Amino acid sequence: MDDAIAEAPTEGTLVLDLDGFEGPIDVLLTLARDQKVDLTRISILQLTDQYLAFVAEARRIRLELAADYLVMAAWLAYLKSRLLLPEKDEEEPSGEDMAQALAFQLLRLEAMQAAGAKLLDRPRLGRDVFARGAPEGIQIVTKSIFDLSLYDLLKSYTEHKRREEFDTWRIQPTELYSMEDALEHLSEMLGRLPDWTSLASFVPGAGGDSLMSRSALAAHFVASLELTKAGRLELKQDGVFSPIYLRRVRSS
C-alpha cells in the first residue's frame, strides 16, 4: 500500500516520498526505469540491490513501511541468494525463472500503466466531445405481451381453491379446568375447612372420566401444592395411591 507517508525526517539527507508509489512492484518499476535500459534486459540483480537499499534507507530514517514492501524485500533477498549461489537441480523454479517472472510482472504493470494513460488521453465524452445538449428523445411505445398459459391460469385457481378449502379450519379451544380457577376455588373453600378433608371432595364432578373432570382434579392438585408452598395449607397422604387430605394451617 502506498499509505506509508514520508514524514519529514529531522536528520538525514534523502527524502523518500512513498506517497507517489502504488506498492512495491511500482517502486521496482520506477527503479527499473531509472536504469534507463530496456525493461526486458533489466538486471534483476541490480534492481534487487537498489530496492533493498531503498528499504534500508526507509528504515534508517524510521519511515514506517507497509508490510508489502518488507515482504517484497524478503522475497528479493531470497531471489538474490538464488541467483548468486550455484543452482541445485531441484523441482523448484530456478533463480532464473523467478527473475524472469519478476521481469514479466514489471513489464505487464508498465504496459497497463501506459494503457491507462493512453485511455485517459483519448477524446472523452463530456470533456472533449459532447453529446447533444437537449435531445428531444425518442418516444418508445412499449407494447406488453403477457406471458400466461392456460395451465398457469388453472393452476392458480386450483391453488387458490385448495387454500380456500382449508383456510377456515380452526382448532376448537379445548375445554379444560384451569389452575387459576382451581386456586380461586380452593382459597374460597379454605375458610370453611374444619379438619382434614379429601382433595377429591373439592373437585366438581370428581370421579368422572371426562376431560373436564380429569383436568379439574389435576388443577386442584396443583393448586393445593401451590397453597401448601405458600404456607396456607397442609397436605397428607397415607400411602401410594391413597386419597390426599388437606387442611388449613392453623395460625399459631
Next chain:
Amino acid sequence: MTPRLRLLEAMLFASPEPLDARTLENRLGSDTEVGGLLADLAAHYADRGINLVHVGGRWSFRTAPDLADKLRVDAEVQKKLSRATTETLAIIAYHQPVTRGEIESIRGVATSKGTLDILMEAGWVRPGKRRETPGRPLTWITTDGFLDHFGLESLRDLPNLDDLKASGLLDPRPVLTSIAGGGDATPAREDEAEG
C-alpha cells in the same frame, strides 16, 4: 465548411438550451458576422431530418416537425404476470360477473390498484354491468381476447372443479403437514395432566 461554421454547429448541438446570437458571437469572436453564419447553417439543414430553428430570439437544432410521429419506436416486451394478478384473473374467469369487493373476499386480501389495470391492459378483462346492490359496484368479466389467448371456444370450456380434480390439478387430499404437527401437541399436554 469554415472552422467558424463547424464550431457554431457544434456549439448549437451541444448546448442544453437555445443560444442567442450574442452568446454565439462572444464565443466565435466579435468580428464574426454570426447572422450570416446562422443563415448558412439554417439553409444547409432546411431539408434535412434536423432543422436549425430560431425561437424567441434564440437558436437551436430540432428534429424536423414532419417527422414527429415517426420518432416513435414500438417495442414489444414480454411480461410475466404476478401470482396475485394470475389469481385475480382466474377468479374473474370462474366467478364472473364479480365485483372487486367479491374478488377481495374470495382471495382474502385486498386487490392492489395495478392488478385489474394489468389485466385490462392485457385485454383479458373489462368492466361489466353494475351490480344492483347498495353502492352499485362495478362487476368484472372476461373478454373475447381472454378466450382467444387461452384457446377457449367459450367460457363453458373452462374446466370446472370436477374436471380440475379429475386432472389432478386440484388434489382433493389435504396436504397440510403443519396441522398434523400442531395436533401432536394437544395429546401430549393431556398426558402430562394425567400423570
Next chain:
Amino acid sequence: MTPRLRLLEAMLFASPEPLDARTLENRLGSDTEVGGLLADLAAHYADRGINLVHVGGRWSFRTAPDLADKLRVDAEVQKKLSRATTETLAIIAYHQPVTRGEIESIRGVATSKGTLDILMEAGWVRPGKRRETPGRPLTWITTDGFLDHFGLESLRDLPNLDDLKASGLLDPRPVLTSIAGGGDATPAREDEAEG
C-alpha cells in the same frame, strides 16, 4: 436526401442514448439497408462540427473531437482519476473478465476502497459472471458506457491492443506464485523450504 435518411438522421439526433442498428432497422423497415445509410450519413458529417460515431456497436452524433478546446469552456471540470483507479480501469479493460485477485496480482497491491466503486459509479465497469474456480470469485468487465466515454467502437479498438497481445503481456500467465499482492504467504513458504 431520401426520406429514410432524413428519418435516420432525426432519430439519431433525438435519442439521448446511442442507438443500435437493429433499433434503427425496426423503425425504418426491415427491408432497409441501415448499414449503407449509416455510412452515407457518417460520410456527410465527417468534416462537419458534428460527427456520426460508432461506439460499442451503437451509433450517435457527437461534436468533433478537434473542437474540444473550444467547447470545453462550458464543460464542468471532471475529477481527475487517481493512478490506482486508472491502472485498475486499464487492467479491467485489457484483461477482462478479470477477478479482483487478478487485478491485485498485476498491480502488486491490495485494491483500496474507492477504486472499483468509483469506476462503477462512472458507469465504466460492472461485475460479470463468477469465475468457476474455488471460491467462485466475481469477475469485472467494462460496459458500453466505457466504450462510449472513450470513443471506442469496440473492445478491439483499445489502444495498443495488438501489440500487447503479441508481446504476451495480456496472457493469463500465472506469475511465479504471485510475487506480491496476496502473495504474502508464498515467499514465506519458499523460505521455509530453503531453511
